[in-house]
Amino acid sequence: MIPEATVARLPVYLRALTALADNGIRTCSSEDLATAAGVNSAKLRKDLSYLGSYGTRGVGYDVDYLRYQIAREIGVTQDWPVVIVGIGNLGHALANYSGFRSRGFRVVALLDADPALVGRTVADIAVRPFDDLDEIVREHDVAIGVIATPAHAAQDVADRMVGIGITSILNFAPAVVAVPEGVDVRKVDLSIELQILAYHEQRKANGGAEAAAAAADGVDAAGGGAA
Amino acid sequence: MIPEATVARLPVYLRALTALADNGIRTCSSEDLATAAGVNSAKLRKDLSYLGSYGTRGVGYDVDYLRYQIAREIGVTQDWPVVIVGIGNLGHALANYSGFRSRGFRVVALLDADPALVGRTVADIAVRPFDDLDEIVREHDVAIGVIATPAHAAQDVADRMVGIGITSILNFAPAVVAVPEGVDVRKVDLSIELQILAYHEQRKANGGAEAAAAAADGVDAAGGGAA
DNA sequence: TAGATTGTTAATCGATTAACAATC
DNA sequence: TAGATTGTTAATCGATTAACAATC
Numbered sequence: 001m002i003p004e005a006t007v008a009r010l011p012v013y014l015r016a017l018t019a020l021a022d023n024g025i026r027t028c029s030s031e032d033l034a035t036a037a038g039v040n041s042a043k044l045r046k047d048l049s050y051l052g053s054y055g056t057r058g059v060g061y062d063v064d065y066l067r068y069q070i071a072r073e074i075g076v077t078q079d080w081p082v083v084i085v086g087i088g089n090l091g092h093a094l095a096n097y098s099g100f101r102s103r104g105f106r107v108v109a110l111l112d113a114d115p116a117l118v119g120r121t122v123a124d125i126a127v128r129p130f131d132d133l134d135e136i137v138r139e140h141d142v143a144i145g146v147i148a149t150p151a152h153a154a155q156d157v158a159d160r161m162v163g164i165g166i167t168s169i170l171n172f173a174p175a176v177v178a179v180p181e182g183v184d185v186r187k188v189d190l191s192i193e194l195q196i197l198a199y200h201e202q203r204k205a206n207g208g209a210e211a212a213a214a215a216a217d218g219v220d221a222a223g224g225g226a227a
Numbered sequence: 228m229i230p231e232a233t234v235a236r237l238p239v240y241l242r243a244l245t246a247l248a249d250n251g252i253r254t255c256s257s258e259d260l261a262t263a264a265g266v267n268s269a270k271l272r273k274d275l276s277y278l279g280s281y282g283t284r285g286v287g288y289d290v291d292y293l294r295y296q297i298a299r300e301i302g303v304t305q306d307w308p309v310v311i312v313g314i315g316n317l318g319h320a321l322a323n324y325s326g327f328r329s330r331g332f333r334v335v336a337l338l339d340a341d342p343a344l345v346g347r348t349v350a351d352i353a354v355r356p357f358d359d360l361d362e363i364v365r366e367h368d369v370a371i372g373v374i375a376t377p378a379h380a381a382q383d384v385a386d387r388m389v390g391i392g393i394t395s396i397l398n399f400a401p402a403v404v405a406v407p408e409g410v411d412v413r414k415v416d417l418s419i420e421l422q423i424l425a426y427h428e429q430r431k432a433n434g435g436a437e438a439a440a441a442a443a444d445g446v447d448a449a450g451g452g453a454a
Numbered sequence: 455t456a457g458a459t460t461g462t463t464a465a466t467c468g469a470t471t472a473a474c475a476a477t478c
Numbered sequence: 479t480a481g482a483t484t485g486t487t488a489a490t491c492g493a494t495t496a497a498c499a500a501t502c
Contacts, residue, residue, distance in 0.1 A: 003468070006469090007426050008423055011416075011422035014422070031483085036403070038403040040470090042471050046486085055484055055485080056477090056483085057477045057483055058477065058482045059483070061484090074425060074426045074429075075425045075428065097317075099401055099417065105421055143428050143432075144428065168427065170421060175246075176264060182431070189238075190327075192239065193397055193415055194307075194309070194332055195237070195303055196234060196238065198332075198371070199237070201371065201395045201411070256460090257461095267495075269495050270495075276460090276462070280461065284458080284461080284500070285501070286459070288460090
């Protein structure tokens with residue numbers, strides 16, 4: 001109903017509105033908010049139009065009101081219990097991430113298959129055995145699971161999560177996990193992000209070389225360096 | 228030239244090919260590779276067609292050959308020096324991330340503005356003062372910077388990076404950073420990913436409730452729960 | 455040759471953007 | 479009323495997908 005591209009930007013708008021509110025700003029134009037969110041104002045207005053009509057022509061948007069409307073649309077006016085599986089370096093960092101709490105998420109458990117980690121306390125939460133997953137999910141009605149294990153364990157963890165009714169997974173493991181229809185997986189992958197940057201970086205470097213060579217040769221750069 | 232959506236998938240194909248190679252598989256069809264990468268085969272073939280014609284009709288792709296071609300296209304046949312700024316929980320995890328080394332990236336320095344952290348060793352690398360950034364970037368010819376600071380420091384760090392010639396930034400701080408044209412920024416944001424999942428999760432729950440209510444009422448679900 | 459599978463075409467779909475009428 | 483700014487339209491652009499001719 002709301003386009004996926006819009007959904008992915010709503011949290012960005014929410015954060016920008018929070019930043020404006022923190023600076024004591026009560027009202028903003030689509031131009032102001034777009035700048036704060038790093039998009040253009042036409043896109044912002046189009047996105048907001050899918051939610052309803054929460055602005056005032058000639059005036060702009062009430063920051064608090066719009067913020068609440070977006071939060072409600074996303075669903076973060078309620079609290080979402082979350083489990084993190086895999087308490088290595090990354091899981092550790094995620095457990096300590098303060099942005100969870102303030103944005104509608106609550107880490108209810110940390111799980112790891114390694115008995116050496118079980119019982120340790122991370123971010124004031126005791127690490128529990130992976131086998132406790134079922135019990136924890138039932139007890140806290142967890143709908144969102146975070147996978148921070150090594151790649152080889154990711155599919156097993158996902159299968160187990162899906163098996164007990166988790167329908168949304170955030171996967172930090174560098175592996176593709178297959179899930180049945182109706183389960184959402186989002187993937188965060190550091191090295192993929194870096195590789196995308198590297199691709200463009202390489203073009204910049206080559207482009208520069210081509211442009212320089214072309215300038216020296218007195219020819220058009222476009223013909224240049226398809227290696 | 229190569230569509231951005233394709234560029235973003237090339238690293239996924241690269242990883243899938245590496246997994247196939249690790250399993251001793253020498254040749255694969257577009258169908259095989261698409262499954263391993265989690266996309267459909269038409270999209271895969273279309274994507275690969277932008278790079279050239281590296282398959283054999285009736286046969287498929289040579290895994291090693293295709294892997295090399297994609298790595299070359301992305302630019303990860305060479306090594307990219309990277310600096311990480313902000314050695315908190317996340318920076319710590321990033322510094323220890325083993326996927327860097329194996330995928331064409333080399334962490335040449337860890338920097339932090341906090342004197343208490345400077346001199347500590349993380350992942351066998353000594354943490355250095357943020358002010359050493361210029362020197363390090365010049366010495367190692369760093370083109371890619373990673374920001375893992377708190378939100379409030381991100382823009383300053385980005386400005387400083389751009390000032391000394393870094394043209395690609397991976398930003399983990401929960402803040403939008405503004406950069407001049409020609410500089411690429413990619414953003415990884417945990418809480419945004421979770422919020423996107425929450426949005427869909429909420430729909431699933433509402434959809435279920437609506438469907439159930441509608442079934443009980445004997446009316447069409449679509450009319451239901453716009454709160 | 456017959457079967458398999460690529461690389462490409464063309465149709466469809468979804469996202470972005472500029473422009474502007476509506477309206478505060 | 480005049481100026482400002484939203485919400486929406488319509489045009490453009492880019493991405494996805496199915497289908498199939500090319501060809502191993």
